[in-house]
Amino acid sequence: MTVLAAAFALAAPLAVAQEKPQAFLGARIIPITGPEIGNGVLVVHGGKIVSVGPEGTRIPEGAVRVDLSGKVLMPGLVDTHSHVGSVEGADASAPLQPDVRALDAIDVRDPRLLKARAGGITTVNVMPGSGHLLSGQTVYLKLREGSVVEDLLLPNPKTGLLGGMKMANGTNSRRKPPFPGTRAKSAALVREQYVKAQEYRQKIKDAGDDPKKLPARDLGMEGLLEVMDGKRMVHHHTHRHDDIVTVLRLQKEFGFRVTLHHVSEAWKVADEIAAAGVACSIINVDSPGGKLETMDLAWKTGAVLEKAGVLVGFHTDDPITESRFFLRSAGLAVRAGMSREKALYGLTQAGAIILDLEDRIGSLAPGKDADFLVLSGDPLDYRTHVLETWVEGAKVFDLSREKDRLYAVGGYGAGHGQPPSAHLCGDFEDEEQGR
Amino acid sequence: MRGESRWRALATVALVLAGAPAYSQIAIRGETVYTMAGPALKDGVVLVKDGKIEKVGAGLEVPAGYRERRARVVTPGLIDAHTVVGLTGYLNQPQDQDQLEPSAPIQPELRAIDAYNPEERLVAWLRGFGVTTIHTGHGPGALVSGQTMIAKTRGKDVDAAVVVPVAMVAATLGSGARTTEEGKSPGTRAKAIALLRAELIKAQEYASKRETAEKGKEPERSLRLEALGAVLRGEAPLLVTVHRANDIVTALRVAQEFKVRLVLDGAAEAYLVKDQIRKAGVSVIVHPTMARDFGETENMSKETAAILRRSGIRVALQSGFESYVPKTRVVLFEAAAAAAYGLTFEEALAAITIDAARVLGIEKRVGSIEPGKDADLALYDGDPFAWTSHCVGTVIQGEVVSEGAN
Numbered sequence: 001m002t003v004l005a006a007a008f009a010l011a012a013p014l015a016v017a018q019e020k021p022q023a024f025l026g027a028r029i030i031p032i033t034g035p036e037i038g039n040g041v042l043v044v045h046g047g048k049i050v051s052v053g054p055e056g057t058r059i060p061e062g063a064v065r066v067d068l069s070g071k072v073l074m075p076g077l078v079d080t081h082s083h084v085g086s087v088e089g090a091d092a093s094a095p096l097q098p099d100v101r102a103l104d105a106i107d108v109r110d111p112r113l114l115k116a117r118a119g120g121i122t123t124v125n126v127m128p129g130s131g132h133l134l135s136g137q138t139v140y141l142k143l144r145e146g147s148v149v150e151d152l153l154l155p156n157p158k159t160g161l162l163g164g165m166k167m168a169n170g171t172n173s174r175r176k177p178p179f180p181g182t183r184a185k186s187a188a189l190v191r192e193q194y195v196k197a198q199e200y201r202q203k204i205k206d207a208g209d210d211p212k213k214l215p216a217r218d219l220g221m222e223g224l225l226e227v228m229d230g231k232r233m234v235h236h237h238t239h240r241h242d243d244i245v246t247v248l249r250l251q252k253e254f255g256f257r258v259t260l261h262h263v264s265e266a267w268k269v270a271d272e273i274a275a276a277g278v279a280c281s282i283i284n285v286d287s288p289g290g291k292l293e294t295m296d297l298a299w300k301t302g303a304v305l306e307k308a309g310v311l312v313g314f315h316t317d318d319p320i321t322e323s324r325f326f327l328r329s330a331g332l333a334v335r336a337g338m339s340r341e342k343a344l345y346g347l348t349q350a351g352a353i354i355l356d357l358e359d360r361i362g363s364l365a366p367g368k369d370a371d372f373l374v375l376s377g378d379p380l381d382y383r384t385h386v387l388e389t390w391v392e393g394a395k396v397f398d399l400s401r402e403k404d405r406l407y408a409v410g411g412y413g414a415g416h417g418q419p420p421s422a423h424l425c426g427d428f429e430d431e432e433q434g435r
Numbered sequence: 436m437r438g439e440s441r442w443r444a445l446a447t448v449a450l451v452l453a454g455a456p457a458y459s460q461i462a463i464r465g466e467t468v469y470t471m472a473g474p475a476l477k478d479g480v481v482l483v484k485d486g487k488i489e490k491v492g493a494g495l496e497v498p499a500g501y502r503e504r505r506a507r508v509v510t511p512g513l514i515d516a517h518t519v520v521g522l523t524g525y526l527n528q529p530q531d532q533d534q535l536e537p538s539a540p541i542q543p544e545l546r547a548i549d550a551y552n553p554e555e556r557l558v559a560w561l562r563g564f565g566v567t568t569i570h571t572g573h574g575p576g577a578l579v580s581g582q583t584m585i586a587k588t589r590g591k592d593v594d595a596a597v598v599v600p601v602a603m604v605a606a607t608l609g610s611g612a613r614t615t616e617e618g619k620s621p622g623t624r625a626k627a628i629a630l631l632r633a634e635l636i637k638a639q640e641y642a643s644k645r646e647t648a649e650k651g652k653e654p655e656r657s658l659r660l661e662a663l664g665a666v667l668r669g670e671a672p673l674l675v676t677v678h679r680a681n682d683i684v685t686a687l688r689v690a691q692e693f694k695v696r697l698v699l700d701g702a703a704e705a706y707l708v709k710d711q712i713r714k715a716g717v718s719v720i721v722h723p724t725m726a727r728d729f730g731e732t733e734n735m736s737k738e739t740a741a742i743l744r745r746s747g748i749r750v751a752l753q754s755g756f757e758s759y760v761p762k763t764r765v766v767l768f769e770a771a772a773a774a775a776y777g778l779t780f781e782e783a784l785a786a787i788t789i790d791a792a793r794v795l796g797i798e799k800r801v802g803s804i805e806p807g808k809d810a811d812l813a814l815y816d817g818d819p820f821a822w823t824s825h826c827v828g829t830v831i832q833g834e835v836v837s838e839g840a841n
Contacts, residue, residue, distance in 0.1 A: 286761040286764050287763045288525060288761075289527060290527050290757065290760035295526070322727070380823060382772070409776065410736035414735075415734055
């Protein structure tokens with residue numbers, strides 16, 4: 001392949017779903033929304049799952065057969081809270097900035113994003129940080145191969161929106177003015193913004209059919225209206241039990257949809273969370289503390305929430321925990337009493353529900369995106385490696401490829417992202433080496 | 436050698452203070468016992484008397500008068516080859532952060548024993564996973580930040596906890612040693628080394644003057660130069676936290692010039708200069724396997740411990756220093772991760788038991804289950820490395836110091 005030909009290849013993504021159906025045979029399949037299958041068959045075509053079943057499941061004529069004997073196959077992992085992609089959000093000018101979009105600050109060549117693929121993450125909610133009461137609009141990414149962020153977007157099928165809204169309370173967002181100095185001030189500033197958004201909506205309503213009477217467009221207010229209309233999920237950083245309850249109080253007042261993130265002390269108010277009917281996304285780090293609001297962090301949170309009937313997802317908060325050890329987060333939850341089933345569900349389907357994408361991702365079921373992992377062993381075994389990551393029927397990570405292995409294991413150069421041409425000209429590079 | 440005798444005296448006092456309370460006789464029976472002094476024992480029994488291991492073997496009969504305790508798996512008490520817990524606390528507020536004094540770049544006179552809090556919650560946290568010995572003290576972040584110590588993870592006061600009061604002198608090379616403050620040094624790598632060499636030369640001259648001067652004409656005592664004297668005499672190794680390959684080679688260069696015992700710490704790019712490290716006979720306390728790969732650790736590999744070990748270099752694993760969340764890592768988990776990246780199960784276990792003891796020079800006392808050694812044991816309800824196993828008991832010098840299922 002010549003350089004010129006490689007340049008023409010720019011038009012099409014490198015890893016594309018095969019034209020022919022593909023049948024993956026012989027693996028133990030963990031579909032998540034159904035029982036495990038000992039010697040299973042997964043058929044995918046056109047980037048979608050055609051069928052999942054036991055040995056003997058019909059394989060379409062002409063399908064490419066892939067032997068996965070001895071391996072384990074499960075859905076791609078859904079990370080509901082991450083900072084990969086060198087994401088940025090709000091700046092230091094104000095504590096609430098609902099106009100700011102993570103979309104506008106994503107580097108798809110960030111090595112952390114490549115490492116997330118190596119860790120088996122196929123869908124990720126990339127968020128701005130927690131140093132603001134509201135740090136901006138988050139973006140949901142499908143970790144396809146791509147050269148620009150647009151290649152990785154995952155719009156909500158019903159609303160067309162590209163992500164949620166990141167909010168925080170507790171200590172991270174307490175700073176010098178104009179930031180709040182106390183918890184009560186934090187809540188007051190948030191309420192003030194939502195009241196403004198209510199008034200903005202009223203003005204739009206009052207304008208009726210007369211465009212001249214419409215208020216001037218306000219990007220921040222538009223973002224908050226999407227939140228209050230339930231189209232944009234609030235992803236809320238919150239740790240202490242009283243801060244968790246404050247989120248629930250504001251949620252009740254303004255009617256937004258919310259997922260509680262981190263929730264170090266959720267084990268103290270699990271019943272209240274369950275009664276509010278909101279989901280939690282949890283993180284398991286290796287010790288309590290590091291800051292005051294995580295003093296009482298406990299690995300039992302997942303188990304306690306499960307028992308209370310709360311929907312529990314997981315997140316890496318990469319770089320707080322590492323994308324390549326995402327499975328381990330669920331392992332620690334099981335260590336502290338969560339069921340294996342709900343822990344694996346938490347890594348996949350629960351995350352999909354939290355991102356309003358459960359019809360498309362999160363489990364191995366016909367019609368869903370062909371996002372799956374080939375594992376060397378059980379997902380909760382510390383010796384298990386992600387061998388392959390597939391997104392929409394295309395292999396985006398393969399541990400046996402040297403360039404992928406670098407991002408899985410580390411080594412010299414792993415701190416740098418792919419140069420702009422590398423992944424687009426991957427085939428070209430391989431051929432060069434083969435000569 | 437007035438300096439030396441004083442250092443030894445201090446060590447002796449500490450060992451006496453650490454003297455044991457009255458112990459009962461106990462027997463620990465494990466379906467599998469990893470003694471780290473031979474092959475694993477099936478139905479292994481460890482007899483403990485007066486805080487020491489009395490006898491160990493497969494299928495031993497438990498004599499009368501021994502309280503018996505059972506577990507699926509028994510290992511030696513784990514050794515965290517480098518941490519800062521006890522000087523750093525879990526609240527991460529100014530009042531519980533004593534691992535770094537930023538007022539000067541070279542302060543080897545800062546003693547770990549004057550700052551260690553044995554009742555720090557993070558110490559108990561580590562103990563709950565089977566960690567019985569920690570090498571802790573001043574952290575990275577200054578050219579020479581202070582001394583380190585070795586302690587057992589129990590005791591109400593430092594004297595009851597300490598094993599070695601002055602274990603090493605902690606240094607940092609690379610960007611971690613630099614200051615960005617205008618007009619202050621060291622601002623570059625080369626300047627840092629110039630400062631360090633100048634101080635070591637001063638310490639050489641000081642020692643020689645103190646020894647040869649006529650009585651009454653000795654130079655004034657300098658705590659700083661005496662502490663460096665312990666390094667120059669080889670009593671306290673220089674523990675150098677360093678990541679980049681070029682900085683590792685610089686550490687080897689300085690160690691060779693002053694004939695000091697060097698222990699490399701972190702060493703993210705050690706795999707690039709493993710031949711030089713092996714030739715220098717230097718041990719490496721490898722960064723946590725799950726450490727964050729940012730800045731100077733951007734090229735770290737999860738296989739470094741395995742690569743170094745295969746090259747004939749002695750390696751130990753560590754929980755390291757964490758400035759935020761989690762406030763400490765746990766060596767048990769770091770070893771588990773290393774066992775998934777090139778180390779065998781027993782090699783990974785050795786990196787947090789007997790090999791860690793060797794790197795720290797305490798292998799005669801701890802690190803394996805052998806008669807005469809401290810009865811420090813960790814009990815698990817399954818493969819200790821499994822994410823879903825639990826540490827069900829920790830024993831230090833014959834005393835059960837942690838129970839439950841952590």
